[in-house]
Amino acid sequence: MSMIAAFYGGKSILITGATGFLGKVLMEKLFRTSPDLKIIYILVRPKAGQTLQQRVFQILNSKLFEKVKEICPNVHEKIRPISADLNQHDFGISKEDLEELLSSTNIVFHCAATVRFDDHLRHAVQLNVTATQQLLSMASQMPKLEAFIHLSTAFSNCNLKHIDEVIYPCSVEPKKIIDSMEWLDDAIIDEITPKLIGDRPNTYTYTKALGEIVVQQEGANMNIAIIRPSIVGATWQEPFPGWVDNLNGPSGLIIATGKGFLRAIKATPMAIADLIPADTVVNLTLAAGWYTAVHRPKSTLIYHCTSGNLNPCNWLKMGLQVLATCEKVPFEKAFRRPKADFTTTRFTTHYWNAVSHRAPAIIYDIYLRLTGRKPRVMKLMNRLLRTISMLEYFINRSWEWSTHNTEMLMSMLSPEDQRMFNFDVRQLNWLEYIENYVLGVKKYLLKEDMAGVPEARQHLRRLRNIHYLFNIALFLIIWRLLIARWQMARNVWVFIVSFCSKFLSYFRASSTLKL
Numbered sequence: 001m002s003m004i005a006a007f008y009g010g011k012s013i014l015i016t017g018a019t020g021f022l023g024k025v026l027m028e029k030l031f032r033t034s035p036d037l038k039i040i041y042i043l044v045r046p047k048a049g050q051t052l053q054q055r056v057f058q059i060l061n062s063k064l065f066e067k068v069k070e071i072c073p074n075v076h077e078k079i080r081p082i083s084a085d086l087n088q089h090d091f092g093i094s095k096e097d098l099e100e101l102l103s104s105t106n107i108v109f110h111c112a113a114t115v116r117f118d119d120h121l122r123h124a125v126q127l128n129v130t131a132t133q134q135l136l137s138m139a140s141q142m143p144k145l146e147a148f149i150h151l152s153t154a155f156s157n158c159n160l161k162h163i164d165e166v167i168y169p170c171s172v173e174p175k176k177i178i179d180s181m182e183w184l185d186d187a188i189i190d191e192i193t194p195k196l197i198g199d200r201p202n203t204y205t206y207t208k209a210l211g212e213i214v215v216q217q218e219g220a221n222m223n224i225a226i227i228r229p230s231i232v233g234a235t236w237q238e239p240f241p242g243w244v245d246n247l248n249g250p251s252g253l254i255i256a257t258g259k260g261f262l263r264a265i266k267a268t269p270m271a272i273a274d275l276i277p278a279d280t281v282v283n284l285t286l287a288a289g290w291y292t293a294v295h296r297p298k299s300t301l302i303y304h305c306t307s308g309n310l311n312p313c314n315w316l317k318m319g320l321q322v323l324a325t326c327e328k329v330p331f332e333k334a335f336r337r338p339k340a341d342f343t344t345t346r347f348t349t350h351y352w353n354a355v356s357h358r359a360p361a362i363i364y365d366i367y368l369r370l371t372g373r374k375p376r377v378m379k380l381m382n383r384l385l386r387t388i389s390m391l392e393y394f395i396n397r398s399w400e401w402s403t404h405n406t407e408m409l410m411s412m413l414s415p416e417d418q419r420m421f422n423f424d425v426r427q428l429n430w431l432e433y434i435e436n437y438v439l440g441v442k443k444y445l446l447k448e449d450m451a452g453v454p455e456a457r458q459h460l461r462r463l464r465n466i467h468y469l470f471n472i473a474l475f476l477i478i479w480r481l482l483i484a485r486w487q488m489a490r491n492v493w494v495f496i497v498s499f500c501s502k503f504l505s506y507f508r509a510s511s512t513l514k515l
């Protein structure tokens with residue numbers, strides 16, 4: 001019998017960010033392994049014209065929840081969406097809902113965050129710091145609370161090279177930052193942002209670090225754990241391999257590569273690609289929830305959910321496997337054939353951006369214009385290049401994360417729990433995982449049917465022929481121009497022609513002699 005699954009049975013669980021990538025995988029696993037749990041409260045905001053119920057309905061009707069609906073047919077009765085916006089004071093939760101939450105909740109999983117790298121500091125602080133503080137204040141009024149699990153990121157201290165499972169201080173106290181956001185205007189915030197984030201690359205990593213300090217300060221009297229995943233990728237095994245539903249992390253770049261938009265990227269091939277599957281993160285999170293509530297460690301434990309020190313994979317291996325899979329099972333309607341390379345200097349990056357990214361985009365847009373359609377590729381390419389520039393920091397460096405607490409937790413699990421809540425990345429076969437990831441991107445993100453693969457292959461062959469024809473035409477045009485304008489080119493041309501004719505006549509003569 002699984003101790004972890006039994007622990008969550010009969011519990012009332014509060015999840016923030018349940019509509020996000022990790023939140024959905026977390027909810028799915030909870031229902032699948034502990035179908036007898038009492039209720040899951042989820043804080044949801046109405047979005048894109050959908051009511052809360054419509055959002056929940058959409059999640060439950062997705063492929064991710066197919067198994068759950070078999071195991072727990074009344075799953076819809078066990079999800080209670082609560083209207084809440086983490087940008088608002090007290091989250092805008094109604095009095096009745098708040099009372100119910102405070103009196104019933106046993107476990108809190110705080111997943112909600114803004115994960116955008118370029119978010120304005122005010123918004124990033126509101127969501128990743130102030131909302132965390134407010135949630136902790138709510139949690140402190142929950143008499144039945146057994147554990148509070150906070151999702152952070154392994155990159156919250158990415159300004160360091162070696163990162164331990166401890167909370168590092170920031171130069172300015174989070175409380176001062178929260179207060180200053182109330183009265184500073186946007187222009188001043190813009191001005192001080194680079195100074196505040198210091199040697200971190202963006203407001204996301206900075207505010208996640210502040211969020212951790214808030215958790216440590218405000219949660220001193222609670223059973224708290226912090227999970228720090230690295231780059232979260234598609235699921236490895238559960239509920240099925242390759243599930244992913246947003247463009248964050250590598251997923252967007254896998255699409256850009258498979259569709260032939262991304263042909264070169266500035267990366268350090270041997271740097272560690274510290275990916276971690278979403279189901280691994282969720283298993284560790286649930287195990288940490290159980291351990292925190294049952295064993296009540298004296299201090300707040302931080303768990304690094306990373307792969308680099310236990311089972312390293314580098315960007316070269318990952319890139320090559322992405323390309324190999326895209327060749328084997330191509331994406332539909334590719335712009336160009338998938339073929340990409342890593343650049344290592346600024347000069348080569350600019351060169352390939354001009355030649356392999358911007359030039360084809362301009363040519364295609366001209367073609368679209370000439371055929372009476374609206375040009376769109378250059379706009380797409382500019383957004384892709386902007387996105388890449390934001391991700392570059394993470395693909396040109398390696399970090400070392402210590403994993404003592406994570407390994408300790410693994411050793412505390414029963415053999416049954418180690419199997420059911422597996423977060424041992426040493427068992428992960430990277431080539432298989434990346435192949436499934438690419439296939440998952442094709443199926444679940446691009447919604448492409450495998451039946452379309454022969455047509456996609458045919459399309460790639462057409463693109464290859466167009467590519468050859470284009471290169472030959474380009475060569476002939478350049479050569480013609482050179483001959484017309486440059487004596488040296490004419491001399492070279494005369495030399496090549498006379499050499500070839502001599503060689504041919506020698507070949508003819510020698511074959512006549514043999515006869």
Ligand SMILES: CCCCCCCCCCCCCCCCCCCCCCCCCC(=O)SCCNC(=O)CCNC(=O)[C@H](O)C(C)(C)COP(=O)(O)OP(=O)(O)OC[C@H]1O[C@@H](n2cnc3c(N)ncnc32)[C@H](O)[C@@H]1OP(=O)(O)O
Nearest residue numbers: 115116117118153247248249250252253319340341387394
């Ligand atoms: C010798 C052979 C060699 C072989 C070589 C082979 C080489 C080739 C192989 C290559 C494959 C393998 C390489 C893998 C590298 C992975 C690096 C991952 C590092 C991640 C580190 C994460 C560390 C921290 C982890 C964490 O802890 S947190 C989670 C991570 N958080 C994020 O990943 C948010 C990022 N995003 C944003 O920060 C915003 O997205 C923003 C970007 C500002 C745009 O923002 P904006 O332009 O305003 O608008 P959007 O609406 O957002 O997007 C606008 C448009 O960009 C699209 N798009 C949004 N995203 C992405 C994305 N990723 N990738 C691509 N496109 C994206 C969106 O589809 C929309 O396209 P459209 O609809 O226009 O067509």
Ligand SMILES: NC(=O)C1=CN([C@@H]2O[C@H](COP(=O)(O)OP(=O)(O)OC[C@H]3O[C@@H](n4cnc5c(N)ncnc54)[C@H](OP(=O)(O)O)[C@@H]3O)[C@@H](O)[C@H]2O)C=CC1
Nearest residue numbers: 017018019020021022085086087111112113151153229232
């Ligand atoms: N994905 C990754 O690579 C990594 C993620 N993490 C951490 O894991 C956690 C979950 O990330 P992930 O699932 O990928 O992120 P997503 O962007 O997929 O999900 C974010 C969630 O937060 C919710 N949210 C955002 N703003 C608000 C708001 N104002 N009010 C209510 N809810 C809000 C979103 O709701 P809505 O659907 O309404 O937008 C969504 O449910 C985050 O804390 C992140 O920092 C850590 C490392 C890596």
